[in-house]
Amino acid sequence: AQSVTQPDIHITVSEGASLELRCNYSYGATPYLFWYVQSPGQGLQLLLKYFSGDTLVQGIKGFEAEFKRSQSSFNLRKPSVHWSDAAEYFCAVGRNTGFQKLVFGTGTRLLVSP
């Protein structure tokens, strides 16, 4: 069964600084990988996804993520954080065969300081 680990529960970043949120997954084959963002009191919005091909994927709001098979990681990055990026971020993994159910990580809450 697949699993996802987001080792950082909270991260605080200064506005304008770079950001990297970590995600490690466990799955026996090449997975489908996703990053979702949840603003306070809102549902989840897809930031980006990886299915195959180029291991560096671009998403919305200036986010990108890199799939590293050797490290079983799919870390989310942004070169310059804005105050509006404060939210909770979830990494998720899906199987690439059969009916794909997503397994979510426990989330990382991003705080942005002025």
Place this chain on the structure above:
Amino acid sequence: NAGVTQTPKFQVLKTGQSMTLQCAQDMNHNSMYWYRQDPGMGLRLIYYSASEGTTDKGEVPNGYNVSRLNKREFSLRLESAAPSQTSVYFCASRLLLAGYNEQFFGPGTRLTVL
């Protein structure tokens, strides 16, 4: 398109009461899902419906039932609510095609069981 809609947005129940959470999507998606979100635990799959007429248990199905009323609607029922079911409930939908594409989420229902 409204996307995925959920009703109600908020609900308070007493232990032992029953209620049904409603979910509808207007994107002509064939797969629908119910998740619960608890602090520090991410999203956990309760039930899903791969296509109209089918439903299956997810990770945490105990205490819940579902009905896939038609292609658009997927309801979640709590027959006898318990305080452990206090949570935020999210419905999601996805177009099932060869390969994979993302799930779209509703805004959530915040349920408190006293």
